[in-house]
Amino acid sequence: MDNSYKIKVQHVTKEYDLYKSQAEKLRAFFSLSNSTVPHFWSLMGISLEVKPGETLGLIGVNGSGKSTLSNIISGIIPQTTGTVDVRGDTSIIAIGAGLRGNLTGLENIRLKALMQGLTNPEIDALMDDIVSFADIGDFLYQPVKSYSSGMKSRLGFSIAVHVNPDILIIDEALSVGDDTFYQKCVDKISEFKDEGKTIVFVSHSLKQVEILCDRVAWIHYGTLKEIGATADVVKHYREFTKWFKGQTKKEKKHFQRQMKTNQKSFDIDAYQKQVTEERQAAAPDDPNVAAEVKKDFYGSVISEKMSWGNRLLTFGVAIVFVLACLVNVSGHSVSEVLQNPGSIVHPETVLHDSNKTTNVK
Ligand SMILES: Nc1ncnc2c1ncn2[C@@H]1O[C@H](COP(=O)(O)OP(=O)(O)OP(=O)(O)O)[C@@H](O)[C@H]1O
Structure with a gap:
């Protein structure tokens, strides 16, 4: 290599x-x-x-x-x-990435460390160091969305440097x-x-x-x-x-x-x-x-743009899905609906044989 x-x-x-x-x-x-x-x-x-x-x-x-x-x-x-x-x-780690706004600082520490492949006992052993380096006090128990950008940075940096990337x-x-x-980070x-x-x-x-x-x-x-x-x-x-x-x-x-x-x-x-x-x-x-x-x-990229074939396929699947839902709520069988599609929108109309419809009202 x-x-x-x-x-x-x-x-x-x-x-x-x-x-x-x-x-x-x-x-x-x-x-x-x-x-x-x-x-x-x-x-x-x-x-x-x-x-x-x-x-x-x-x-x-x-x-x-x-x-x-x-x-x-x-x-x-x-x-x-x-x-x-x-x-x-x-183990590549980007400081700002991966912090979830709805989770607390503590929960984010565990989540990000787990995503880096650490086990729960390993995280428990590191927790005090991460918390003390971040030094964000009681905010640790608050959702990250309430943090200032400086606090997010402190937490992200602390997690990143402690999980040994x-x-x-x-x-x-x-x-x-x-x-x-700043000086702690530089050190x-x-x-x-x-x-x-x-x-x-x-x-x-x-x-x-x-x-x-x-x-x-x-x-x-x-x-x-x-x-x-x-x-x-x-x-x-x-x-x-x-x-x-x-x-x-x-x-x-x-x-x-x-x-x-x-x-x-x-x-x-x-x-x-x-x-x-x-x-x-x-x-x-x-x-x-x-x-x-x-x-x-x-060779190593997945196209972010859908090909025309895939767009048509997606469109087709969506139509079939909607039809299936309508058939389901209409109370008719699939074969009835296929022979008389109008029965979906007029549920009172049912088909008794292939040639004639009868109004049941
Ligand atoms: N999701 C997006 N949609 C459209 N344009 C985007 C998107 N993300 C970034 N850009 C554009 O890509 C260009 C590069 O942005 P980027 O954030 O990488 O620059 P930067 O060098 O990091 O800037 P800064 O120093 O201000 O952080 C910018 O013109 C930005 O507007």
């Missing part, structure tokens, strides 16, 4: 349909095409590796796709195309805590690093990134702008933000609109063709390149 990486992300894209309402979503489901619905590509082909024991920072402006990427790596949302290969004995995904968790909690992350664990760290705080990360990936409006040593990437990102801040209001708007337009007009087929051509140029004698690229793009 290739142990040069812990996480490998290849040609990952994420497409969202921008429906204006539930009704529009429903219409698109039953219509022949949803081409009128605008599409938005949150990620437009990200490929990167995270090495074992490495802390990789993800930086980028608001809406650039950092959380989308970290959620795809954590398995919280599926990618539209591409592969995500997570190596080894992986192989890979830790930290998305903005440190930005909401106070100074004491815990450093402990993790010393133990050789792999961390993906999403943050807007370049200072935190500089302290904690070995390498940094700069995600820029759905693309990977740069990946490399922390000092280099952070320097280039600072230059970009300085340049951006120096623009007039109108120029900033124009730039952002241009970036979003690119994300709306992204062509996945053209991207696949480009990757195929690049690989063919590198291996001109390999006849399987196109098939391999297709497999890399679509």
Whole structure:
């Protein structure tokens, strides 16, 4: 097995349909095409590796796709195309993910730890440590939906670092805590690093990134702008933000609109063709390149969009289900209803033989 990486992300894209309402979503489901619905590509082909024991920072402006990427790596949302290969004995844990609003803090601790594969006695043994690290007092007995974002972050972080995960995904968790909690988290992350664990760290705080990360990936409006040593990437990102801040209001708007337009007009087929051509140029004698690229793009994803065959099948099953319910309440047998469908809506009409109906009233 290739142990040069812990996480490998290849040609990952994420497409969202921008429906204006539930009704529009429903219409698109039953219509022949949803081409009128605008599409938005949150990620437009990200490929990167995270090495074992490495802390990789993800930086980028608001809406650039950092959380989308970290959620795809954590398995919280599926990618539209591409592969995500997570190596080894992986217990991957994302701090904010999986807290249930209707359950109390205590119940959430047990649930999330059970989902990580811990047994009840193991959880009992860890409970005091988790509770004391989170330090949220009596809120522990309240439903999580009543928590502030800082409290959720405290609880999520505490659970995540105590269940001994192989890979830790930290998305903005440190930005909401106070100074004491922040320092506790930084110490815990450093402990993790010393133990050789792999961390993906999403943050807007370049200072935190500089302290904690070995390498940094700069995600820029759905693309990977740069990946490399922390000092280099952070320097280039600072230059970009300085340049951006120096623009007039109108120029900033124009730039952002241009970036979003690119994300709306992204062509996945053209991207696949480009990757195929690049690989063919590198291996001109390999006849399987196109098939391999297709497999890399679509081999490990389940289509989020239903094929037409499946839509028709779903529609057919729904009709049969409704008919079955109507037959049931009408009090007639299936054969009667099949011979005289009107008996469903006019229950007083029954069929005595195949040719004649009699009104029983
Ligand atoms: N469910 C969704 N439907 C439509 N668009 C979405 C959805 N989720 C995210 N997006 C869009 O995808 C883009 C990337 O969002 P994401 O949250 O990954 O960015 P981010 O870099 O983490 O931003 P921030 O730094 O503000 O947290 C944004 O433009 C966002 O509006």
